[in-house]
Amino acid sequence: MRILVVEDEPKVASFIRRALEEESYAVDVCADGQKGLDWAQSVDYDLIILDLMLPVIPGLELLKQLRRNGVKIPVVILTARSEVDQRVKGLDAGADDYLTKPFAIEELLARTRSLFRRAGGTPSGILQVDDLVLNPVTREVSRGEQRIELTTKEYALLEYLMRNAGRVLTRPMITEHVWDLDFDTFTNVIDVYISYLRNKIDRGREQSLIQTVRGSGYVMRTDV
Amino acid sequence: MRILVVEDEPKVASFIRRALEEESYAVDVCADGQKGLDWAQSVDYDLIILDLMLPVIPGLELLKQLRRNGVKIPVVILTARSEVDQRVKGLDAGADDYLTKPFAIEELLARTRSLFRRAGGTPSGILQVDDLVLNPVTREVSRGEQRIELTTKEYALLEYLMRNAGRVLTRPMITEHVWDLDFDTFTNVIDVYISYLRNKIDRGREQSLIQTVRGSGYVMRTDV
DNA sequence: CTTCAACAACAAGAATACGCATAGTAATTG
DNA sequence: CAATTACTATGCGTATTCTTGTTGTTGAAG
Incomplete structure (x- = not known):
């Protein structure tokens, strides 16, 4: 945002x-x-x-x-x-x-x-995709029963993904919204942070919520 | 307040x-x-x-x-x-x-x-989190059996934390409620006072009641 | 079926920012 | 004016952020 x-x-x-x-x-x-x-x-x-x-x-x-x-x-x-x-x-x-x-x-x-x-989003402000829940007010994230601890950047990225669940987000779009303006374009921070998020959110699950769209960017899956 | x-x-x-x-x-x-x-x-x-x-x-x-x-x-x-x-x-x-x-x-x-x-708080007006008890009427604070002496600012900060136990309080929120409106933003008084409080309240305990949420602020733990 | 190029994932280390302790200064208060 | 309280300043350790380089994947051309 x-x-x-x-x-x-x-x-x-x-x-x-x-x-x-x-x-x-x-x-x-x-x-x-x-x-x-x-x-x-x-x-x-x-x-x-x-x-x-x-x-x-x-x-x-x-x-x-x-x-x-x-x-x-x-x-x-x-x-x-x-x-x-x-x-x-x-x-x-x-x-x-x-x-x-x-x-x-x-x-x-x-x-x-x-x-x-x-x-956009639910009236309560809580974002939910599958069993992944993000509460913007308390900044709490959990998947199923499990609380997930995120750093500031990880949280910002996840919130952006979830607010745009189902939409393919390109790397430029993500940098625009989650990072600052004067941003080195030739970097792979996004990839790295996607990887961090996957480790915390998708690791060990059969279905990955964060999906790569080769050549474009990333999507948060809406349908199961 | x-x-x-x-x-x-x-x-x-x-x-x-x-x-x-x-x-x-x-x-x-x-x-x-x-x-x-x-x-x-x-x-x-x-x-x-x-x-x-x-x-x-x-x-x-x-x-x-x-x-x-x-x-x-x-x-x-x-x-x-x-x-x-x-x-x-x-x-x-x-x-x-x-x-x-x-x-x-x-x-x-x-x-x-x-x-x-x-x-807010209990019907009697007494605020309690774990074995930490604050009585707003007498302004007395104790943890377990032990009386705790606080200065005015320390008390104000603790009361605010306890009234909002479980909520992450950002530094701007804390300054708004405990300090004055026209407040120098680039100061670390809050950090210092949190530290004072921890010394008096949490020192020597295995579980700290006042917890840091890196990148956001502080919370008073509700769950044990 | 290879080979290659483009792309993504990952690991590891460097740089940075953040929170915290500490100590020192300013302001109150009795 | 002594003591307590409120605030400022600095430096350090560490979590976080980012860079770099390597490895792995994918898909199309040879």
Whole structure:
């Protein structure tokens, strides 16, 4: 899951970044509206978190342009408390949710999760494929009766696979969503992490859930 | 535990703030109804203390709006002695408790504790995880037979951990609830205080109650 | 049926980031 | 102003992440 944060206050930006990264999202931050617009249109984000008070291009203008250009990525708006009517305009302009500053970071995380939930997955937010279960709230993963301990990256990769179960995910898609932007293309980290995951999830099972699609990428099996 | 105080008389407000902070709650104060409403909806408070006589938006209106928006945080209302019917209306509107001015601060603290007791933990208000026991009323902590002396911050942290036992608490979540809002993100105070707590609580035990979730945060173990 | 090239899997080690202890500094409190 | 408490800074060990090189697989051409 890749998130763009458009926020010019460095303190707030880095606070958000860290929180999101702790939830194993891939996060990009940019500090003005122009850059925000450019990035939003060139990279395939899953969510945009947008401050309304921005240099160069105001947040609302950015949002309108995005929607005008047919970009449908969910957008969460951050506003100061005083700018209440801006909020309404924000929702009119096509925002999916808003938060007033100051906000609890957990609130932001919860909204984030709920937006992703809306986009796909079960209502409870719990992801399940066969007897493999992932709970994004507690970050717990288990297969059948057995708890599975994953590292941050392993978890992020698995969540992405499970959210897109049944879809073949190419290596570029996976790097985009699970790793950072400035990423060395000629590496096989993904293969390595797929292997780690298989060791923890599929080892000893007759049916492997994570399957290789030669020449393309990987899929999480949906049908048994 | 984070508390919002909505009170326009500066003297009363600061009096309450100091008393609550002495009990190691994190306290935010705001002086009018509009701000109160915004904050209450944007920050994840554990309790709201609400004066009914407020500028901009009256307290009752604020409360109604909160409940209408599905906010279930416990609310204690403050009324003048004469405004009996206001009190009744307040409880109707979804307040959990009330106090008539002037009130003894100890009274407020007692109600606060009792509301927290109702909200979580055992009926008696005592929090218990394994053989670790925390009594919020007396602020006494013990493990097994042994009394444990904690400083204010240590206590606040432990109480937060215990109230959320079994949930992974990220560093941002912990700062939100135990430290102040405008918090330097690049610090390791939390780590240090976790370490203090472990020294007092877990040292010499084979099973540590406070567990690290690498890349995420900390959990208080529930299962043994 | 070989042979070869492209691709994937794996092992092992290097680099990095993270959590933790420790010690020192600043701020409170009595 | 002494003592306690709150916070900062630093360095170290280790889990995690990533790189590299080798081996194994697959499928198509000879």
